[in-house]
Amino acid sequence: MPRNRPYAGLPAREVALIGRLTQQRANVLKALMAVEGFVGAQALHSRMADDGSPVGLTTVYRTLNAFADAGRADVVRDDNGERLFRYRPGPDHRHYLVCTACGLSMPVDSGPVEDWVEKTARTSGFANVRHTVELAGLCPDCTQEQAPAR
Amino acid sequence: MPRNRPYAGLPAREVALIGRLTQQRANVLKALMAVEGFVGAQALHSRMADDGSPVGLTTVYRTLNAFADAGRADVVRDDNGERLFRYRPGPDHRHYLVCTACGLSMPVDSGPVEDWVEKTARTSGFANVRHTVELAGLCPDCTQEQAPAR
DNA sequence: GTTGAAGTGATAATCATTTTCATCTAGCTT
DNA sequence: AAGCTAGATGAAAATGATTATCACTTCAAC
Ligand SMILES: [Mn+2]
Ligand SMILES: [Mn+2]
Ligand SMILES: [Zn+2]
Ligand SMILES: [Zn+2]
Numbered sequence: 144m145p146r147n148r149p150y151a152g153l154p155a156r157e158v159a160l161i162g163r164l165t166q167q168r169a170n171v172l173k174a175l176m177a178v179e180g181f182v183g184a185q186a187l188h189s190r191m192a193d194d195g196s197p198v199g200l201t202t203v204y205r206t207l208n209a210f211a212d213a214g215r216a217d218v219v220r221d222d223n224g225e226r227l228f229r230y231r232p233g234p235d236h237r238h239y240l241v242c243t244a245c246g247l248s249m250p251v252d253s254g255p256v257e258d259w260v261e262k263t264a265r266t267s268g269f270a271n272v273r274h275t276v277e278l279a280g281l282c283p284d285c286t287q288e289q290a291p292a293r
Numbered sequence: 294m295p296r297n298r299p300y301a302g303l304p305a306r307e308v309a310l311i312g313r314l315t316q317q318r319a320n321v322l323k324a325l326m327a328v329e330g331f332v333g334a335q336a337l338h339s340r341m342a343d344d345g346s347p348v349g350l351t352t353v354y355r356t357l358n359a360f361a362d363a364g365r366a367d368v369v370r371d372d373n374g375e376r377l378f379r380y381r382p383g384p385d386h387r388h389y390l391v392c393t394a395c396g397l398s399m400p401v402d403s404g405p406v407e408d409w410v411e412k413t414a415r416t417s418g419f420a421n422v423r424h425t426v427e428l429a430g431l432c433p434d435c436t437q438e439q440a441p442a443r
Numbered sequence: 444g445t446t447g448a449a450g451t452g453a454t455a456a457t458c459a460t461t462t463t464c465a466t467c468t469a470g471c472t473t
Numbered sequence: 474a475a476g477c478t479a480g481a482t483g484a485a486a487a488t489g490a491t492t493a494t495c496a497c498t499t500c501a502a503c
Contacts, residue, residue: 162500163449163450163499163500163501164500165499165500167450167451167452168450185490198452199451199453200452200453201451201452201453201491201492201493202450202451202452204490204491204492205450205451205492223460223490224370224376224459224460224490225489225490225491226374226490226491240413240414240417240419242419249417249419251413251417252413253409255405255408255409256406256409256426259405259406259409260428263428264390264430267390267399267401268433269390269392269428269431269433270430270431270433271431272429273428273429273430274426274427274428275425275426275428276406276424276425276426277425277426278410278414278423278424278425279423279424279425280417280419280420280421282418282419283418283419283420312480312481313470313481314469314470315468315469315480315481317482318481333459334460348483349482349483349484351460351462351483351484352481352482352483354459354461355461355481355482358460373458373459373491374459374490374491375460376459376460
């Protein structure tokens, strides 16, 4: 059996996105893909340490940024400015309603917004229009946990 | 003539929003209102120093945050995470198409998005749903300045 | 196997924003 | 017209996420 197959188990698509194939990058990608919803670089870093795949924080940042640049991760900023990443399996693009308490992210039907963005871009005269649409609130579970107190 | 009228020239509405009426706060608000579009705290701070109304950077931050909390300023984050503030004369809330080259910001008709947000929030079960909608692109003028080359 | 470019990571640097805290003052009380 | 005090100021230090350095390691082409 071969010694080093750092990318074993990762989609071939992901492998092509970044330069050299290293154990560290493979571990970062696996960790990112294993997370439901958004994660910060620091949280991912410590989670990997706990899981026995310690990687330098610098490398976590580098890999996540490269992945985001390649369009394979969504990036949002939480309220205190920290950047959160989420793996995006396909080239499709979605928007989410994120719980500000527990981080749960629920995909929403953004068709109407996409249509509006396209129309607005077309009639504005602007070129190369990009959009950011973020919804955040308290999920049903977290809403309940807040209510009981009086 | 009275000596101290720090809030002279400011809408009475704004005066009610913050606690004590000080010269510094009045100057920050005047400076913010004088700016077209978004400004960062640091930029506003140095602009005020240049204009002969020096105020501590801490006070600029405090006043802008208070103003934003009161709903009288819009806040966005630029690409490197800096928070930019813009005065909002009324309680209405708008969205803008911002030119990434020259900073020009053009208000867009966001009715459809607001409707979509409300509907999405209602059917999601989430509480206290907030939204962020940002459009960015190249304005017609800046598009032209890029084209001539070749 | 040799080799050079790319990657790693501990550490230091950046940089916007917040906290501290000694000092000041707006604006009410007497 | 003082006196009073909670609220405000701001220089300086702390914070905290992210990025730059750089000596060292490793991938992968030859
Ligand atoms: Mn979209
Ligand atoms: Mn809106
Ligand atoms: Zn929740
Ligand atoms: Zn422009």
